Amino acid sequence: MKKIIFALLAAFISVSAFALDIKSPVLANKGYIPDGYTCDGKNISPEISWSDAPQKTASFALICEDPDAPFGTWTHWVVYNIPADVDRLDENLPKEGELKNGALQGVNDFGEIGFGGPCPPAGKAHRYFFRLYALDMMLKLEKGAAKKDLEKLMVGHILAEARIYGLYQRK
Numbered sequence: 375m376k377k378i379i380f381a382l383l384a385a386f387i388s389v390s391a392f393a394l395d396i397k398s399p400v401l402a403n404k405g406y407i408p409d410g411y412t413c414d415g416k417n418i419s420p421e422i423s424w425s426d427a428p429q430k431t432a433s434f435a436l437i438c439e440d441p442d443a444p445f446g447t448w449t450h451w452v453v454y455n456i457p458a459d460v461d462r463l464d465e466n467l468p469k470e471g472e473l474k475n476g477a478l479q480g481v482n483d484f485g486e487i488g489f490g491g492p493c494p495p496a497g498k499a500h501r502y503f504f505r506l507y508a509l510d511m512m513l514k515l516e517k518g519a520a521k522k523d524l525e526k527l528m529v530g531h532i533l534a535e536a537r538i539y540g541l542y543q544r545k
Contacts, residue, residue, distance in 0.1 A: 394534035396424045396506045400465070407502060407540040413493035414544065416466075419451065423462035424506055428533040431458045431508040435528060437521055440492065442500040449521045450502065451489045452480030455512050471517025478517040480524060487518055492542035499543035508534040 400408055400420045409415035422436065438451035453463065456477040463477075469488030472478055484490040494500040513527045 393426045394424060394428070394506065394508050394536040395426045396422065396504065396536040396538050398422050398504070398538065401504070401538060401540045403538040403540075405540060406499075407492055407542045412491040412542055415491075417489075417491040418466040419463065419489035419491075421462065421465040422504060422506070424536060425461060427458070427461075427508045430510055431533055433458055433509045433512045434460070435507045435509060435513070435524060436463065436504065437507075437524070438489070438502060438504045439521070440494065440500050440502050442494070442498075444495060449483045450491065451482055451504075452519065452521050452524060454478055454480065454515060454519070454524050478515065478519070480515075480517075480519040480521065494542060494544055496544045499541040501539050501541060503537055503539040505535060505537045507532050 398420050400411065411418060411420045434456035435454040436451065436456070437449065440448045440450060454477070457475060460475050460477065467473060467488060469486060470479065471487050479488045481487055482490040492500065492502050507528060509528060509531045510533055511531050513524065515523060515527060
């Protein structure tokens with residue numbers, strides 16, 4: 375696992391000159407995530423959009439995870455093989471392996487396909503990172519893949535990365 379993390383970091387550092395930008399109309403970077411996108415609300419995926427992808431981008435991948443989970447990082451969303459001409463994921467995407475735009479969704483740590491919203495134990499706020507990767511290829515992965523499989527195949531193919539994070543706290 376450490377090898378994968380170091381390889382991903384090395385790939386990112388080598389291409390960090392690109393200014394890939396990620397944003398969401400419902401997630402202010404470092405702000406609180408509205409209840410509707412959590413297990414305390416409708417538990418729907420937020421709209422995410424991006425711009426300024428490197429010219430050689432062939433696909434995008436998105437990973438959402440909570441590094442503050444009690445038993446280690448918890449994966450909430452895995453989306454990959456997002457076509458290069460797509461610049462957004464709409465709100466409330468279906469929890470299906472293949473989306474209308476051709477992108478594929480993987481399994482989250484709830485054991486489900488698609489987005490599983492923040493649902494931390496009561497206590498301090500957790501951080502939920504949405505990391506977008508611009509890749510130089512489409513990945514040879516079937517729908518329903520796990521984050522670890524995605525990360526393995528991304529090594530050496532990351533052109534740029536962007537991230538935002540939101541906070542969520544249950545009382």
